[in-house]
Amino acid sequence: DVQMTQSPSSLSASVGDRVTLTCRASQSIGVYLHWFQQKPGKVPKLLIYVASHLQSGVPSRFSAGGSGTDFTLTISGLQPDDFATYYCQQSYSTPWTFGQGTRVEI
Amino acid sequence: QVQLVQSGAEVRKPGASVKISCKTSGYSFTTYDLHWVRQAPGQSPEWMGWIQGITGYTKSSGNFQGRVTFTRDTSANTAYMELSSLRSDDTAVYYCARPYDSSGYLSFWGQGTLVTVTS
Numbered sequence: 001d002v003q004m005t006q007s008p009s010s011l012s013a014s015v016g017d018r019v020t021l022t023c024r025a026s027q028s029i030g031v032y033l034h035w036f037q038q039k040p041g042k043v044p045k046l047l048i049y050v051a052s053h054l055q056s057g058v059p060s061r062f063s064a065g066g067s068g069t070d071f072t073l074t075i076s077g078l079q080p081d082d083f084a085t086y087y088c089q090q091s092y093s094t095p096w097t098f099g100q101g102t103r104v105e106i
Numbered sequence: 107q108v109q110l111v112q113s114g115a116e117v118r119k120p121g122a123s124v125k126i127s128c129k130t131s132g133y134s135f136t137t138y139d140l141h142w143v144r145q146a147p148g149q150s151p152e153w154m155g156w157i158q159g160i161t162g163y164t165k166s167s168g169n170f171q172g173r174v175t176f177t178r179d180t181s182a183n184t185a186y187m188e189l190s191s192l193r194s195d196d197t198a199v200y201y202c203a204r205p206y207d208s209s210g211y212l213s214f215w216g217q218g219t220l221v222t223v224t225s
Contacts, residue, residue, distance in 0.1 A: 032209065032210060034211040036151075043201065043215045043216075043217060043218060044151060044201075044215065046212060046213050049209065050209055050211065055213070087151060089151070089153075089212075091205075091209065094153075094165060094167070095153050095167040095168065095169070096141075096210070097153065098150045098151045098152065098153070099150065
């Protein structure tokens with residue numbers, strides 16, 4: 001199975017900050033990496049697909065990149081609505097796997 | 107628009123089974139695969155498996171050791187997930203989700219079904 005490791009596990013930031021989250025795969029997964037945002041009690045929301053493509057309706061302050069084993073998600077100018085947990089997920093091979101998440105706190 | 111509507115919360119005793127439905131609308135049911143994901147309290151999501159849209163072929167994660175079954179009723183545009191031999195650590199919210207296309211990103215999600223396993 002492909003193991004997905006996210007770092008940091010949590011971070012504290014302020015409104016307006018730029019933050020970068022990292023996701024590392026245990027083997028190369030090409031660009032089959034997707035990012036989700038989840039708030040407590042809510043369904044995961046797709047933000048980024050295939051490593052760097054912004055899902056429709058997602059604000060442009062979200063950006064992402066990477067390929068192979070190393071990926072990043074950057075939020076430029078944190079907004080109050082962005083405080084949540086972020087998960088990466090690979091669809092390169094089954095079983096699809098998620099990272100353990102990065103919690104972004106105020 | 108694409109909608110996935112799941113059945114309601116369930117409570118089961120250890121050793122029992124549970125079957126959750128996912129009724130879809132807004133697209134051609136057999137054109138797209140359907141995936142099942144669960145999330146235990148305080149944990150990250152866990153992919154359980156999928157049912158192929160065209161053929162009905164299924165594949166599940168080895169983590170479930172044959173306890174999970176995916177089925178569908180194409181006449182009702184509904185998919186089902188049945189989990190047997192329930193344990194307390196199966197307590198979780200269970201989601202059905204549909205990829206946008208073959209790239210595998212889960213664009214559409216059901217609202218989730220809480221399954222509580224308790225004696």
